[in-house]
Amino acid sequence: MPNAILVINGPNLNLLGTREPEIYGRTTLDDVKAATTAQAKARGLAADFRQSNDEGELVEWIQDARASAAGIIINAGAYTHTSVAILDALQACGKPVIEVHLSNIYKRESFRHHSYVSPAATGVICGLGAQGYVLAVDAMADLLSKVKT
Ligand code: CA2
Numbered sequence: 001m002p003n004a005i006l007v008i009n010g011p012n013l014n015l016l017g018t019r020e021p022e023i024y025g026r027t028t029l030d031d032v033k034a035a036t037t038a039q040a041k042a043r044g045l046a047a048d049f050r051q052s053n054d055e056g057e058l059v060e061w062i063q064d065a066r067a068s069a070a071g072i073i074i075n076a077g078a079y080t081h082t083s084v085a086i087l088d089a090l091q092a093c094g095k096p097v098i099e100v101h102l103s104n105i106y107k108r109e110s111f112r113h114h115s116y117v118s119p120a121a122t123g124v125i126c127g128l129g130a131q132g133y134v135l136a137v138d139a140m141a142d143l144l145s146k147v148k149t
Helices: 029-042 055-068 077-081 084-093 131-148
Strands: 004-009 046-051 071-075 097-101 123-126
Touching (some): 004 131, 029 131, 055 084, 071 084, 071 131
Parallel strands (some): 097 123
16 A cells, blocks of 8 residues: 555645635645645655645546555645535545644634535544644554554
8 A cells, every 4th residue: 555645735725824814824835734744754654745726636636546645634625615526536535534624614604514525534623723734644644554454
């Protein structure tokens, strides 16, 4: 099994740290990438960290992960609340999935309370900012070590 985890970020997350700091903080996506890849390395994994604004590209990455990744960490951004295509791809992939959100989606508008990603996820982390990605890497490392034994 590949030793890499695919970390997928959806639309507008490239803007992190540049706008709406009251919701998303001042941490940039590059900062999140650095923290995520460092934690993956510490747990003996490689993190393939990506962002796209294109739903179809996100679906293709999830499909490719079947051959190239041991597990998927995903913040699907606004597609979380709309995309049956991403749910179908995650369920078809057959790899462990952890869903992450920077903000606490349950403290926000009601349209953010439903996630199409969650039915495919082993676990969901939200509201902890960039630390959620680091915690997700730890949880994924534990999940993968259990799969191997
Ligand atoms: O809290 C999260 O991580 C979200 O996935 C972020 C999405 C939002 O649609 C979800 O409901 C919750 C939005 C990502 C956009 O990120 C921005 C960051 C800075 C400035 C503008 C947008």
